[in-house]
Amino acid sequence: MSASTNTRAQPGSTVLWEKGDAAGHDMLGTRTFGFWLYMLTDAMVYAALFAAFGVLAHNAGLTSKSMLASVFDAQAAYRDTIVLFTSVLAYGYAMVALKKGSRGGVAIGTAVAMILGLVFLAMVGSDLERLFSQGIVPQLNGFLSIVFTLIIYHALHIIVGALWMLVMLMQMGRDGFTSNVVYRLINLRIFWHFQAVIWVLLFVFVYLQGKII
Amino acid sequence: MSKRGIKGALKALCAPLLLTLGGCAKSGLFLLEPQGVISRVTYHYFRLDVGIMLLIIIPTALLAIFAMWRYRKGGRGDYRPEWSHSYLIEAVVWGIPLITVGVLSYLSIKAIYEVNPYNPGAISSKGSASGKPLDVDVIATDWRWLFIYPGQKIASVDRLVIPAGVPVRFRLTSTSVVNDFIIPQLVGMIDVMPGMRTKQTLVADRVGRYVGYSADYSGAGLSWMNFETKAVTRAQFARWVKKTQAAPQALTYAGFNRFAKPYLAVYHHRMVFGHVQSGLLDHVVEEVMSGKVWRTPMAMTENMVRYMKKQQANVKAGEY
Amino acid sequence: MFVHLQGPWNPVWGRLSLQAIPYQNPILLGTFTFAMIAALAIVGAVVYFRAGPYLWREWFTTVDHKKIGVMYCLLGLVMLFRGFADALMIRTQQAIAVGPHSPGYLGALHGYLTPFHIGQVYTAHGLIMVVFAATPLLVGIMNIVVPLQIGARDMAYPYLNALGFWLTAAAGALVMLSLFVGNFAHGGWYGFLPLFELPYSPGVGVDYWMWAFQLSAVGTTMGSINLIATIVKMRAPGMTWMRMPIFTWASLSTNLIALTSFPVLMVSLALIGLDRYFGTHFYTAGQGGNLMLYNDLFWVWGHPEVYFLILPAFGMMSEIIPTFSEKTLFGYATMVVASFAIGGVSWGVWLHHFFTMAAEPSVNSFYSVTTMLVGIPTGVKVFNWIFTMYRGRVRFELPMLWALLALFLLLVGGMTGMMNAFATSDYMWHNGVFVVAHFHMMVLLIAASIFGGVEYWFPKVFGFKLEQRWGKWFFWFMVLGTAWVFVPMFILGFAGMTRRLDYIPVTQWAPYLRVMLVGMAFYVMALGFFVAHLYVSLRDRVKNRVGADPWGTTRNLEWMTHSPVPAYNFAYIPHVHARDEWAWRKEHGMASLGNESFEDIHMPRNTGVPVLLGGLAFVLCFALVWRIWWLAAAGLGAVVLVIILRSFARDTDEVIPAKTVAGVEGGAQDALPAPARG
Ligand code: HEA
Ligand code: HEA
């Protein structure tokens, strides 16, 4: 049976056209869905980098573990983790405030999250500085190349996130909760949480690797 | 279709070539004229594979032609626009390819084990080859082949001499970039990679000359990076070894560093070394692993015209 | 921080100097002159007809998915032309440079191109054809057709759509520029490691290759996000999943592949960049690098990529064949399943691109089997098309001819693909011209279905049909060319000839190489017929005007609105009742039930920002290629700034008033479809 004939038509009563604009598309859903798709691509980038990490660590064999154990400071990384998670928490608070429609709450939450993000950056940065000054640089071998690439690539995301928060603070101040601002705030939450998740992976595979695993 | 039929059909396709060559024995169709154990086994499975695939593809093509011709507008086929599904047909079109892929997979896996470069079932089980295997170390430079015979402590550039009927075991590495070692009538490809060592095994059926080359793009000199393979009798091989051992030039680790500098082997400067420092291949692998590079000068990439003129002049002046 | 370079560098110009311009090379000089004349002619025409403002207003700044689609297709065509010129050079070089005593011209020892030069030619050919010709053409067609097929007014993110296009265009421009400033990579379109490391490729060629590739990857990823979101979120009411047109299904599956695989490509390329710019050791042979890592990362993208190309082609065939068989598609549900099966399995086969790397036999066995598995769903597709024609009424109009050519090419390409998948056979011809011939069957299949798709949807987009006489000449000469070039190439494959040769040492192969030149001559004539085809079609455009449904037997929503499609696609969003909605309406005599009253329509406003961002990205990449750090920093800063500033823009929408809509609809009323033929 032809696919096109399997629905009977009653010419008089069949609805052929939707009246009204945009036919009820849910814009928030569309925007967030697209952002999730973007996050998926970013996840694939990280997946590829972690795969490279696996390969290059395997190449380096035992030296990789001892190097991780001796040069990477797990305690500092633990402090970084606390800071980043607090930042995520602050942003979560902003989201709660958003539900209530409180502009002040969102502003405070976002600002705190941003500052903590910057603190995190400074901490990671100073740790890298310490390593570089000891001559432990990405150019030394393939394993260090990937380790530093992962850390720096994550840090770049944090920079983008912080910048984004700054922009949101300004747009909120100017426009209040317009639909654009709300979409962006919600997408920023996805982004920020995702970076925290990635950091956990980094923490486990890079900073803790040599210690316990 | 029978195996012979396929070969015949392929040969027929190649008729223009055979015509131009008159009676010349070598048609240049290397893959269809295997002369070694490994290439013969490969060829055998190749024909099976092609035959089975053709069993499906040819009827499919015929069916397509039939459908479009018979049901052309104004043709004799009856028009039934509502017909768009049939469980029977679905079952057949999923089922037949599935079974075929099953059979092909079985053959493919079997073949992979038989010509496994590291330990080919075809050589170790059939016992078709006799005698102690000959070891050859192969180093690909930019852009020449160096064949070292560690047992005999000699080496040869761009010419491989092997005894026919004897298994030859290769260990291969490269100084700078990836190459791919192949002697189409004797054995298929194996990658030759810097800082790594791969293996290959072959047995030549009979005495003869075969072409070998690098198949993987490795830079400007690739097209000339071919070598002659001479399969000789055992006695001839022994004589060749003796003669080569008398050659004056020796290859040391330090000498190799000079040898391995990029060189376009346009005029096939074939050489032999009467003595080779032992363990050269392992030494090269280690050096490369710890960061040694033989870099390509800009002149050999950007402005090749000038470079090649210069090299031509140098060759005439007796340098290489 | 940066690595040490061979050759000069200075802070102002980076590596750029007058020597970068290959003025001594007569071939490039000729090309340059030709390009300049063409460019001047175009600019002259624009100025003469005062078309500048019009082009800027209506095209460059547009966010209309149809116009963006058309621009994608134009970009693709121009690049197809360039790719073809490259193919011509490869074939002539190889026909001349065979045998030890072949002469050399223009300073080359053999043939007329030096090894380094011909290396650039086929690298450019491969990259351009895959990334800058086939991909934009397919993305362009999807851009035009998908929103129409699902009854949407635009893509989910029109602005992103424009941005994706301009980034791709910038990448294309970068490749073109490498002809005249500096040089291109010489090692093959997919790159070889460690050959592409700085010590072995000291020039800027690899950097051009890498940045152009990278930029286009970003563009394509954006496009895929957009198309997926459009398909998932923007379907007209009533269009359930199983009522979606098959081409939309194909677009969905193909963009899922793109979305997940292109990021991997970006990583594989970025790591080369880190090695080349900062001296890290990802892919070096020594110091803990791993050159196989590149092969894995690249082909994890590379193999899905070829299915990314072929699925939309299959989709187009699945639209064209039912239309010209005057029948529904056979086995719609299996078609959908097969598309996703191909997409899914494509992730598990990449190792077949390096069977010869001495992996364990068990590993090669695994990938050999998974590769062959792809043949099953593909075969199902082939049979479904055949059974669509079966009991139909096949009309051999141009789009159908192309689709049928594609079907037969698929049989040859698939047969040879299965032969490659048989690992031990692949040991014999991996990196040989047999593989080249295999994939040209496949890519020409894609080209054929693109031409078919263009013929098919052209009247929808432009409102008039392409003429058929020259088009048929074009078709048959493409067939002839393909036969004469690629049959000899298959034979050479059995001869054991390898790829990428600048000089062919085996004299016995000469006759085949010469025969292939005949094929190239046919191709050149085909190109002439193509131009004639376009010219005559444009000349007779008024005579060839058509209504909404020019083919008479079409089945999907896109044929329900006017040709050419108005800016807002549908004055009213259609309500969908069946798979093949348009056929359903025609069957039930509802084809011409028009609308009476109209409403305002909100559409996104045109914007110049995507063009600007494309330009800045171009500057950024150019600066990075030549290592002009200040310019790169400025470019990057500008990109970030523009993105941020744009996010502050407030009114990005505009309204098409009901009156305008009524005008358009009223004027087009008479163009509404005649009842189905036959
Ligand atoms: C989509 C991909 C695609 C397409 C369509 C083609 C098309 C063609 N290719 Fe290409 N090719 C590749 C992808 C493609 N190729 C790749 C990936 C490689 C590997 C590169 C590498 O080694 O790294 C390759 C390599 C390659 C080689 C191998 C070089 C070697 O390794 O030894 C050769 C040799 O003959 C070749 C020839 C051809 C020919 C004759 C065509 C012909 O079929 C072309 C026919 C096309 C036309 C006739 C076009 C007509 C043009 C128009 C209709 C547009 C007109 C537009 C305007 C006027 C604006 N190609
Ligand atoms: C769009 C492009 C495209 C498509 C669709 C394919 C499809 C396939 N390809 Fe191809 N391939 C390329 C483009 C493509 N390929 C390119 C560009 C390269 C080389 C890149 C480079 O090195 O530069 C390549 C290289 C390549 C290799 C590596 C060769 C080498 O480098 O040594 C292999 C090996 O397995 C392979 C296999 C296959 C297979 C099995 C299919 C299958 O999908 C084919 C399936 C189709 C059929 C089988 C026919 C229809 C089926 C039937 C009629 C039913 C009956 C069938 C059975 C019983 C199985 N391809």
Ligand code: CUA
């Ligand atoms: Cu591949 Cu070593």
Ligand SMILES: [Cu+2]
């Ligand atoms: Cu593949």
